[in-house]
Amino acid sequence: MAQRGFSLSISDRLSSRQATAFAQWIGGANVLRNYKVREYRDLLAQGRGAEINQAYAPIKQDPDVAFLKDIPVQILRNTASSAYTDAEAARKGISKFPKVKGRNKKRSCIITKELFDLQPVANDKTQVTIYDSATRKRTKLFSITVPYSSASLSKQFIISRQGRSFSFSGSLDDGQTHPDNEALLNDVAYLDDDKLLGYITGLDGGVARPLQACNGAIFDYTPEEKRQLRRHNDRIKRLQAALSGKKRRNGNKSRRCASNNQRHLANQIATLHGKIRRLRRNFAHRVSRNVVETSGEIICVEDLKLKAMTRRAKKKTQGRQTLKNGARAKSGLNRSLSNVGLGQIYTLIKYKANARNKGFLKINPAYTSKECHACGSRNTERPTQAGFHCLACGLKANADENSARNIAKRGVRDIKSGAFAAKAKPRKTSARRRKKHLESDLPLVGERPSGKKSESREDGLASLAASHVSTVETSGISPETSGSLHLSHAEAATLSTTKVDPSG
Template sequence: MVTGRKYRAKAMGKESREMFITWSAAQMLTYNALVQEREYFLCFYQKFGGRLPPIDQKYAHLFNLKDEEFAWMSPLPAQVFRNGAVLHKKAWSNCFTGVTRKPRCKKISGAPRSLWLTRELFSVRQVSKRWYELSVGTKTIKGGKFLFKAHRPFTAPASIHLTGIASELFISFSCEEETEHYPETLEEKLARLSQYDQEELRGISLGIDRGVVIPFQLSDGRRFDYSQTQRDRLKAYERRKKHYQRMMARRIKGSSNWKKAKAKLHQCYRYSSCVRKDFAHQTSHVVVSDKTVEIIGMEDLKIKSMTSSPEAKASEDGKFLPNGAKAKAGLNRAILEKAWGLTENFIKYKSRRAGKLLIKVPAPYTSQTCSRCSCQAKNSRKSQALFRCANCGFSQNADRNAAENIRFCAVELLRAGGIKPKEVRKTMRLRRKRACAEA
């Protein structure tokens, strides 16, 4: 089974880091040049008609390596430029199939760097039990060396991505992982679970409710939140962010001191991102590794719509009216800090690998319905934390009550046949009509 691996890497010496910066800049420059060339062809075609040239991997006509402007690129191996052209062609293929949007130019200076290396440009050697050395370069052109620590063995990859974010380096690749048995397909899983009755399905299911106060509440009583140390450090880094933003505002843009403050600001953002990612990985691992659970239910939340800014409202005289944007910004920040979407994505791919079924249920009224008598009433939610049923008097934590409702909804949706394998939609590229020339 093909799986992905990502490890933190360390450049061995200044030359290796400079090589990564130079090679990644050349590869991204090739990609950007092809994107700009394609945009020119599209604009010309939309205005004058005619025929679009095919998307190929030719790049030699874009820049002359003998010129002074591109002299720094002449010592580099040609495979680096070719890989940039291949990435451009893959981007357009994904765009035509509807996977991604139209390719755009990538920012090079002051942005995360990425370098794609194919098999002829690197070799991996095991140094010790868990440490490996990545040697980059060809027989005639020397590159650099990078060290990384792998917690489990892997097969030789066909290609490797080197990614640089601020002062950190990461190595990622795909490899074959040996498994005793492959996980069930969705069709096999649905056919097996359809033979269970309602009580058996409820016994192997788990509901997850997401909230701002408690990020993840499970139907069995477990809850997941940041530790006190993580919360204190996140607050401290928020104060540092504002401090470095004020420093950048008082300094001349582009100066050396301005760049130093910007680098420290990026470190603060990087720490917050790492804490959220670590929390999402740990939460998803505990949820999916539970051997008594085969069905995981989650609310189908539109997080992007929930965290969007409210539209501006203007009066008749042209002045803008208050629309609650400041209060909404605080709610958006609180939602994004809880890593709802990131944890959902991790649960999705980990449950697929573990052979478990993830069901997304409709979110409305899950917090207003009683998990005992199924009575739905607004006045049952006396407070944010307590649920007391207006019909039967059942009292429970509001988030846990909602998690149990999500679990029941997931089981009912499965028994009703509402879970179907995703159909692969074939896309067809329509050819635009040729513009008619006026006489």
């Protein structure tokens, strides 16, 4: 069965009491998570990885974070379990180590079945009722009706916040069985090259044209969306400059906001980032749907290393002199690539294509922009950013469309050769000397050894408590924290499979 995700905005449905309660839950969960992340880093730096655990009860006894006693223990348990799972995955080289989240970042809390009830209503809908605790004397806190049957919903949900925006998300089983992507590609491998090429739609991602199909179709932001992105980015620049100036004049000893004015500016910046993120997500969903509806039986894209493509420019020096490194231009390119959101678009295309029984394939992107799709020669030139001229056969075409055609041709080659077959992903390894310690005490895979002194438990608690106590100017909403997490269908597909250890 296929897992799907959903996310509903609940900001306009919350009363002051409900918003305050959810803000306290999310704030407490984030304080605990940050503490556990710091604790794990300290243990690993000291070679005591075997002592990493999910315990959170001792933290509640500390007077600096006494407010955690007001948070339902199920919220704290779920947070500690999630942080432990992330840390263990990082130690095994499966993912990166979790980072400490600031107050203006995306933050959330996980709610399990002890804190909610599911009540079926008419037309295969379900009313989700959330309670303020798991005790017998609990009271109703909030309810929402979701357009899905209770049998298909997962056993846990996520409440998220960023700025003044709250959302309610979860996952469900759509009850449909879809063929494996590899099986879909194998089903067309027997076709001859020309016929197989007719089944394939190649897509080239870029900045000038976010997505160009080999059949000539162009997928781009609307003029209104482009105007909104420019306006939001320009306002973020002004607010960030103002916030930086206030911190400098105030002599802040840390990066945290030290006054109500600074916190107000930081909250405005977080709100604008949320608007940009929603614009990008809306664009990604619209484009992915249009691509899947108009494409052939197989969709081919480039296997791009987007993280490496959006890294900041390296610093250039000559002796003690700092040289120009094109950081401003690279920053603009990074912003343009982020606005396109190719990684998110490709993820959505993949799962939507599978839902329509269409195959999805990533190919090696080397020389797709330089090679001529007509004759295969690489003796080409780009007279303009959009222009392409082959010096061998004389072909003149749009550069993005030429790349899309090359991607489709490489899709034929990979399908014929079976290069798409799923292979075990190698884990990162690091060379180290043999030491007399347990395997569980080994340092994080891919982590650089740090020469800095680990932050003490008292310092960590003090900084977390200071961050928690600081206030945000929001009407009727408790200021402990702000954060939001919006899941796409593909991202939330794993939500129902996340297990929470009730032992704490």
